[in-house]
Amino acid sequence: MHIVIMGCGRVGSALAQNLEQQGHTVAVVDQDPTAFRRLGSSFGGRRVTGVGFDQDTLREAGIEEAGAFAAVSSGDNSNIIAARVAREMFGIENVAARIYDPRRAEVYQRLGIPTVATVRWTADQMLRRLLPSGAEPLWRDPTGGVQLAEVHTSPAWVGHKISRIQEETGVRVAFLTRLGEAVLPTSQTVLQEGDLVHVMMRTDEVDTVEAAFAKGPEEEGGH
Secondary structure, eight states: OEEEEEOOSHHHHHHHHHHHHTTOEEEEEESOGGGGGGGOTTOOSEEEESOTTOHHHHHHTTGGGOSEEEEOSSOHHHHHHHHHHHHHTTOOSEEEEEOSOHHHHHHHHHTTOOEEOHHHHHHHHHHHHHSOOSEEEEEEOTTSSEEEEEEOOOGGGTTSBHHHHHHHHOOEEEEEEETTEEEOOOTTOBOOTTOEEEEEEEGGGHHHHHHHHHHOOOOTTOO
8 A cells, every 4th residue: 555644753754664664655745854864764665845735745745546644743733634635635535643632633533534642642641540530531433422431440340240340330341451451351251450441431421430430339239
């Protein structure tokens, strides 16, 4: 596949090298010609100096035969404009944009442009370890009605089966993170100490779900 990348910073250059190693052809667009030094002498793809949302620049980068486009420059607006040009003007289906502002990221996600908010993700992961409370969304569907989230779980749930957790909280446990590894649980899987619980739930039920996970299981035969 031919892939066009806008932005030759640390992310763009690493992405370009990785994709080329996987056998894809790559073109990198950047306004600063000195940025291409990050690609190294072994990079065999195209280096195109120009604005990444300019149609002629994109054509020079081979957008018309591309199967994917990644906008990873340092500017949110530039990334979104370029992603929309690639999708709407050139019909590229596989488009992704890096966004620094998480509020914007959610808006563009609903427009159908997949976004990666790297700074937000890193900060959230740190906060989850520092302040382990509530639910932290990892993914939302484009309508915002359903989300995948890591939910802070009371130690009282340890030793109980996933089936009971799902029954009492009304959610579907999507996966666990156990000792750094992702685990797909069955209804018979028992929650262990240290497990991180990731659930699928309706966005309008987040508060109820958080409360159920924080409270722990109901006493047998009553509350």
